[in-house]
Amino acid sequence: MRRLDQLLASLGYCSRREARAWLAAGRVTVGGQPADDPGANADPAAVRIDGEPPDHPDGLLLMMHKPTGVVCSHDGREGPRVYDLLPPRWAARHPPVTSVGWLDKDTSGLLLLTDQSRLVHRLTSPRHKVPKVYRATLDRDLASDLVARFASGTLQLDGEIGPCAPAGLKIISDREAELTLTEGKYHQARRMFAACGLTVLTLHRTHFGPLPLEELPAGEWRGLPLNYFD
Numbered sequence: 001m002r003r004l005d006q007l008l009a010s011l012g013y014c015s016r017r018e019a020r021a022w023l024a025a026g027r028v029t030v031g032g033q034p035a036d037d038p039g040a041n042a043d044p045a046a047v048r049i050d051g052e053p054p055d056h057p058d059g060l061l062l063m064m065h066k067p068t069g070v071v072c073s074h075d076g077r078e079g080p081r082v083y084d085l086l087p088p089r090w091a092a093r094h095p096p097v098t099s100v101g102w103l104d105k106d107t108s109g110l111l112l113l114t115d116q117s118r119l120v121h122r123l124t125s126p127r128h129k130v131p132k133v134y135r136a137t138l139d140r141d142l143a144s145d146l147v148a149r150f151a152s153g154t155l156q157l158d159g160e161i162g163p164c165a166p167a168g169l170k171i172i173s174d175r176e177a178e179l180t181l182t183e184g185k186y187h188q189a190r191r192m193f194a195a196c197g198l199t200v201l202t203l204h205r206t207h208f209g210p211l212p213l214e215e216l217p218a219g220e221w222r223g224l225p226l227n228y229f230d
């Protein structure tokens with residue numbers, strides 16, 4: 001059961017103050033009857049707002065194919081944001097929708113977004129070792145000894161206290177590799193290759209844990225069950 005004004009405000013429809021006017025205008029029904037008390041409790045399943053069920057009242061978990069050129073920051077001064085690709089109402093949701101870790105502006109591929117902070121923690125904490133798989137193209141040929149260097153758990157990045165955890169590197173072709181990371185240091189993939197004298201030209205995330213990006217077109221997203229990663 002949720003207070004009606006709190007339900008409308010937390011899902012981004014209007015402020016709690018505006019909820020009173022929404023109810024007075026008959027825009028909200030409970031069990032088919034117009035509701036007039038913003039403080040009344042209701043089961044979200046029985047609520048209709050402008051005739052529609054409430055939008056994801058239990059929370060959100062989404063996968064997006066992040067295109068290059070958009071940022072994971074909430075700050076619009078850094079460029080177009082991944083949040084601008086979502087329904088505008090979601091910008092006013094509480095708790096807020098955030099990305100599960102970041103991809104760089106120049107990185108494309110699978111990005112998770114959620115309003116479940118425990119899920120963010122579980123999927124990003126290095127302790128949980130959730131594998132993330134990237135496809136990288138490089139500016140020069142990959143030497144085969146790189147596989148052992150990445151797997152060694154000794155690769156040291158400038159400015160980091162400890163070395164990188166062992167990472168999986170599969171050489172796909174002369175200048176293309178698949179990299180599996182279980183942690184998310186700042187610009188980690190680019191910096192690991194840079195530490196070995198290579199520049200990443202393109203970087204694309206194909207998997208997050210058991211979830212593949214597959215054929216989702218760039219810029220599009222789809223919902224996942226909240227318990228997908230349980």
Ligand code: URA
Pocket residue numbers: 102103104107186187188189190191203
């Ligand atoms: N590593 C990077 O360098 N950039 C990303 O966006 C993700 C991993």
